[in-house]
Amino acid sequence: MSPAASSEVAAAVADAHRREWAFVLAATVRVTGDIDTAEEAVQDAYASALSTWGPRGIPKNPGAWLTVAARRRALDMHRRAATERRALPKLLAPGDFGQGEPDRDGGVPDDRLRLIFTCSHPALAPEAQVALTLRLLCGLSTADVARAFLVPEPTMAARITRAKKKIAAARIPYRIPAASELRERLDGVLSVVYLVYTTGHTAPVGGSLMRRDLAERGHELARMLRVLLPDNGDIAGLLALILLTDARSAARLDEHREMVLMEHQDRSKWDQSAITEGLALLREALSLRPPSRFALLAAIAAVHDESTSWSGTDWQEIFGLYNLLLEKWPSPVVRLNRAIALGFAVGYAEGLAELDALGTEPMLARYPYLAAARADFLVRLGRFEEARGAFEEALILTENDTERRFLQARLSGLAG
Amino acid sequence: MSKYLILIFQDEAVARQAEGESISPGYQEFMQRRNGSLLSGAALHPASTATSIRRDGSGGFSVTDGPFAESKEVLGGYFLIEAADLDEALEIAKEVPAGVGVEVRPVRVVS
Structure with missing residues (x-):
């Protein structure tokens, strides 16, 4: 690795924050057994990336570098806590520590799914599920999450703290649910991701019609799930729905940023590559019986996307x-x-x-x-x-x- | 392993009718099936027999007739269980043949 300029380093760290946060945090929770310590360790790892990637160069695999740094930091903190013998409730039993050591290929096992299922556990309040997902999977700060849902920051901070306390005290597991309950639990996860997307697609409150940042986070979360469970039809359905809905977003506002109903939208502004990808995913989702709620919603979005004019819309089908x-x-x-x-x-x-x-x-x-x-x-x-x-x-x-x-x-x- | 308290809620009117001497077959079956997880449990007399004691804030007490929170659904009994995590505790709690439903509370570890 050769030395890098500070602007390059800042960009690389910001990029790694966006792409790798969930991966690094999920792998670190493995070592710490609790979310708070893991978050602190991961934050420290990003801070040290800012100071060391300059002189030593930007690593080829920033995610792996950050994971190693965060886990090392977490182990330090863990040792210190152990000497203090604090009886902190843990996400994982002591026997689970170290299970996440680098696997055969020398890589780090991907724990993001565990983290996703913990964040959207049905024992947490729905608004807490969304807040935790944005905070832990997307790496948003509490202030950003508060802004997204237009609540005061102290309110959001209290909501997140309360949810984390419940995870620890009630021992909400850090685990992918058993096959028998996977579909039901996954539906909860998908609902959280969809809520993130829809809150961005049409903001319930505020000055702008859309909150693109939130819509993109929802889109990215759906893509992450698709990568982690590539054969899952329900996930294909949600990603299809997001793509087929999002494809029309450029046409929803005119040049004065005023709202345009679908009836009057310039359909040439619809994103054809998103529609093509969405339709392929939809076919996959609909092959699953019974089709999921998201697959049906995606099918409705597809009828609009495939229609060349408002008057030609197949309303019987819808x-x-x-x-x-x-x-x-x-x-x-x-x-x-x-x-x-x-x-x-x-x-x-x-x-x-x-x-x-x-x-x-x-x-x-x-x-x-x-x-x-x-x-x-x-x-x-x-x-x-x-x-x-x-x-x-x-x-x-x-x-x-x-x-x-x-x-x-x-x-x-x-x-x- | 963690301990959880399962609080059993029932409709006061229904509970009064069902008052009997023996454990109902549904509960017997549940207790047999989950014998390994149950630490203790009890059925309670109706909420009308409850007495609540509130601290008055100046060192004294006010003692009143009735349960702490007045509602149609009353606490009818409890089980103290041991489970690996909340998912297992919820799985066990779903099997309790409670009239209205149950509340699951993790038990704090205090030293």
């Missing part, structure tokens, strides 16, 4: 897919989307009737898309006065500034 989804995974949001598909497949009046029936659903009481969908169908039916009321309701409910401007423009554009 309506049928929503019916399948509703059968196995009933939820108010699925019923809402099914009602919209019905409106385009059969008639606006029929769709509107279904939407009106959802008006008493408590879970949708604060959901702006119900009022927005009603407003849209009312406009298409020429019932402008009622549409006005529905737009006004949606405007009260949405907390995203871009969506608010969009709804305001449609309201102002109503005749009369």
Whole structure:
């Protein structure tokens, strides 16, 4: 290795942070048995990379270098803690220490799957699962995670600390679940990854429609899972869904950064390579019986992606897919989307009737898309006065500034 | 191995009816099957027989009739178990034929 310039080193460390954080941390938890010590050791390893990669050169395999450094640091800390004889609850029994020594090929075993399953353990609150995943798998700081979910940093810090304490005190295992429960547990993992993606795809609150950083993290997590379990159809389904949805993101905003509905999007801006990859993954996911929730959602996204125009959209197919989804995974949001598909497949009046029936659903009481969908169908039916009321309701409910401007423009554009 | 307390919750109205002298077949079967993990356990008299003691903050106590938290679901019994980790504890807890459900709490190691 030859000496490297400081700008090169900074870039290499930043790159290794993005690519290797989860791998290095997961391998270090093996040695420490607890997450906090491992995080500290990994942070130290990245810090020492910043100071040593300059004079000694950037290693060929930064992940392996960082893992060795973090584990050495962790062993130091472990020895010191042992002399203090602190009875810290551990993730792994003492007998498990050292099992993660370099394998036959001299590499480090990949423990990222264990870490993923620990972070999305059903005994943790859903928002804690997401926070831990972003923090431990993506290496985001607590401040970044707090920003992503628009909560004050101390609130997020408390949430993460509480979750880590529960992992240690209740002994949530650092293990890949047994085959018999793998599919169910994996569904929990995929839900967390999808939530990260959707929070980025359409930000629930704030100034911009999308939070690309979060959407990309969700995309990367799905890709990581695909690499770790390449033959798993459920993972293929989630990655397909993310690719087929994300393919349209460049067309969702116009040159003034205003929202464009799919109906009016410039379809030449859709990312064809993402669509091609997504469709191949979807075929794989659909060969699995029964198809997963994500595979069905991906199939719906695929119908849009493969349609060359809005008017040519196969709404019958989309309506049928929503019916399948509703059968196995009933939820108010699925019923809402099914009602919209019905409106385009059969008639606006029929769709509107279904939407009106959802008006008493408590879970949708604060959901702006119900009022927005009603407003849209009312406009298409020429019932402008009622549409006005529905737009006004949606405007009260949405907390995203871009969506608010969009709804305001449609309201102002109503005749009369 | 860690210790976990499984708290058994039941509907107060249903529990009152089911009050009997012997252990129900469902529990007998569970206790036989999980004999190796069970450290202790007990069924409790109804919550109406409970007495709660609260510290009043100035060195005294207030003693009241009834359980600590008033709700439809009451604590009806418990098992103290030993399990390798939370997954195993949850697996055992799912087998408890509890009327309403159970709560699983890790037992703290204090020296």
